[in-house]
Amino acid sequence: MEEKRTRVNIGIIGFGTVGSGTVKVLWEQKFEIERALGVTVEVVKIVDKDWIRSRSIVIPPSLRGEDPAEILNDDSIDIVVEAIGGLEPAFSIVKEALERGKTVVTPNKELIAKKGKELLQVALQSGSELFFEGSVGGGIPIIHALKEQLLGDDIEEIFGIVNGTTNFILSEMSLKGVSYQEALREAQRLGYAEPVPTMDVEGFDAAYKIAILASLSFRTQVDVDQVYREGITALLPQDIDFARELGYVIKLLAIAKKDKNQLELRVHPVLLPSWHSLASVNGVENAIFVKSRTRNLTFIGPGAGGEATGSAIVGDIIEAIRNLKYSCRGRAGYNFTANFPVKPMKEVVNQYCVRILAYDRPGVLGKIAAEFGACGVSLSAVKQPVSVPDQLTHIYFLTHHTPESQLQLALEHIRKLSVVSDAFAIRVESGS
Amino acid sequence: MEEKRTRVNIGIIGFGTVGSGTVKVLWEQKFEIERALGVTVEVVKIVDKDWIRSRSIVIPPSLRGEDPAEILNDDSIDIVVEAIGGLEPAFSIVKEALERGKTVVTPNKELIAKKGKELLQVALQSGSELFFEGSVGGGIPIIHALKEQLLGDDIEEIFGIVNGTTNFILSEMSLKGVSYQEALREAQRLGYAEPVPTMDVEGFDAAYKIAILASLSFRTQVDVDQVYREGITALLPQDIDFARELGYVIKLLAIAKKDKNQLELRVHPVLLPSWHSLASVNGVENAIFVKSRTRNLTFIGPGAGGEATGSAIVGDIIEAIRNLKYSCRGRAGYNFTANFPVKPMKEVVNQYCVRILAYDRPGVLGKIAAEFGACGVSLSAVKQPVSVPDQLTHIYFLTHHTPESQLQLALEHIRKLSVVSDAFAIRVESGS
Known part of the structure; x- marks a missing residue:
């Protein structure tokens, strides 16, 4: 039986808004977090290329590093926070950290959206863990x-x-x-x-x-x-x-x-x-x-902000520490067991608000309405403001539910009308 | 090393709206939950005093019981859902279940509000766990x-x-x-x-x-x-x-x-x-x-509803199963380590909306305003509607921030005015 952790060491890679927000929250809440978890939580290394620019928090020189390897190669570091952003070098760093069995916490949406599956697979194989609460909705725990x-x-x-x-x-x-x-x-x-x-x-x-x-x-x-x-x-x-x-x-x-x-x-x-x-x-x-x-x-x-996102990262760190302490890493793993295909956009059905820029001339509304009808798009509301004869004016239409393909076809035909200068559609979300 | 769980048995005590909502969600989502957790999840016993009344879901006779002891005494049951409500017999049942090492899930707000600390202590001592997501906000995972x-x-x-x-x-x-x-x-x-x-x-x-x-x-x-x-x-x-x-x-x-x-x-x-x-x-x-x-x-x-609260209970069951599977019960324990005293209500500071029922007579507004002033309550808005002379009418006041004690003293004085029939205050929450 493994002995329960009494200390967890954290390394931070990338010390911009989010990295410094994370350290600030961690330090300000250190006492409460340690008391709640029964574990000493230490930030032992912070790596950034640039230690010149000013931040909202002062870091003792002993904690500062410039090379991610200082964290990756340090076996005493249990949790790595990746706060660089973007795909590279974040991907290589996170992958290596996971391969070395370190838990990784990252708010990097691009990394997770593009490489999440691969990284979760690496984590599964090495028995490490990957958390990414901050990647969506900043401080919202979704x-x-x-x-x-x-x-x-x-x-x-x-x-x-x-x-x-x-x-x-x-x-x-x-x-x-x-x-x-x-x-x-x-x-x-x-x-x-x-x-x-x-x-x-x-x-x-x-x-x-x-x-x-x-x-x-x-x-x-x-x-x-x-x-x-x-x-x-x-x-x-x-x-x-x-x-x-x-x-x-x-x-x-x-x-x-x-x-x-x-x-x-x-x-x-x-x-x-x-x-x-x-x-x-x-x-x-x-x-x-x-x-x-x-x-x-x-x-x-x-949705953003250094300390709000930092709080999300700290939430992940707390979960990570509990899993280290109780030797249950992987307990809340991800299961991409389903495989639903994506519906082609042209088959998606919506109501639409259509804005048409047309000349205020007799019969214009009829011509446009006829094109909608010919494509099977029925209308639920129309608004033509008072305008100057023969000048361009915006006419608005609200359609009933219609597949995207039919709507786009109608717009194509409408744009070809000599009296029409432009046609633009915004979808309507009925909201449940 | 304990072998990882492959099956978890659940007993439900109390089969009203919430109990049946829970079973319905569990059964409808059984395949997905089992696939996500890698564990077979079975409801093996449902206990209720009354099997006559109709429910939204039909339970095979083999699963039906009438005595909580059928679940409490069954060592094969890992998780007990208490869906009776109220303090007793819920408290005795939950306590015994925890003492016997079973995980308990309950949406019972009265039980948790009054006996939560004691029950969490029992759970801690026996190495079991207590979950109560459904007790506040029904289906909201707060x-x-x-x-x-x-x-x-x-x-x-x-x-x-x-x-x-x-x-x-x-x-x-x-x-x-x-x-x-x-x-x-x-x-x-x-x-x-x-x-x-x-x-x-x-x-x-x-x-x-x-x-x-x-x-x-x-x-x-x-x-x-x-x-x-x-x-x-x-x-x-x-x-x-x-x-x-x-x-x-x-x-x-x-x-x-x-x-x-x-x-x-x-x-x-x-x-x-x-x-x-x-x-x-x-x-x-x-x-x-x-x-x-x-x-x-x-x-x-x-905030309520059988299946919405049932979903909250199922969320707790999932957490409970993960902790059983990974042998990490207690990983997210509660820590009531702080001990903040409660501020006496009279010291609480708020803005107030005050509604005064008074006779529409000359000088009334002045008399009321004078009483507010004498108690140190300053006013930010007043509304006296057009009314019939010498008839009772509602006059509204909005105060600035003031301690409850001063406001209540002002109301006491105002109620004593011969021209006033009643005075009633609603607090204003600035909303942060």
């Missing part, structure tokens, strides 16, 4: 809930606001009536958006996260390339106004649904009913909605 | 979150809508403008309220639940008798209207806060800002808000 309390649930849908940058931009557009460009600039000014915001505004970040959530919810290893992805750059303030008139807000949702034995996987803006628990989640907050056969659950919390 | 992912958080506040009956009544009053009595009758008609609704409408049920949440959040064994408790029976539709005008909704909240080294523990109606994530939680839904030093989290979900 991964843990899916692994533990919701494991027995028959989950039908999981969708969420998982990107704070785009939610901030959409909230600004909605609350202040500003354009996408103005809202983006404000987000950049506040540090919520990168100078090159593509990863966020085009939905790549959200696609990583829904791939992770879907894999856990449906026990199927989802390939992130199978996630349909559409960003928020084409949205207009008028879209938000039209949505509001009909009782909706516009949100960028990451969506995974099981329909019979196929998965829908998609990231795109939606009209969400304003009564939905996710509709009032504004700013950089994140939220995740889970619908199972027996319950609808909503989790709301911070 | 207990598990507090035990695991949030264990390292420095929690400052936890409050929630933890009683579906009262939330339904308040939602009806708010959405339909009906009186408390009318809303109660509707709740009773729909089966949401008992014929004698005292446990719900006077806040006893919510007090049990906040005692449990506070104990876990602050690592202090809270005595349920220390929870200040006030129900919803005195609320008027006009209160809701006044609140709405100021941007608030009225909710019955169960509140626990740490202020320096004292705990505030209270259940009472509050004015909650309409922007708060709990403000739009309507009907029988429950929701819990946690504010820690690093993150604000909201959990929303079903």
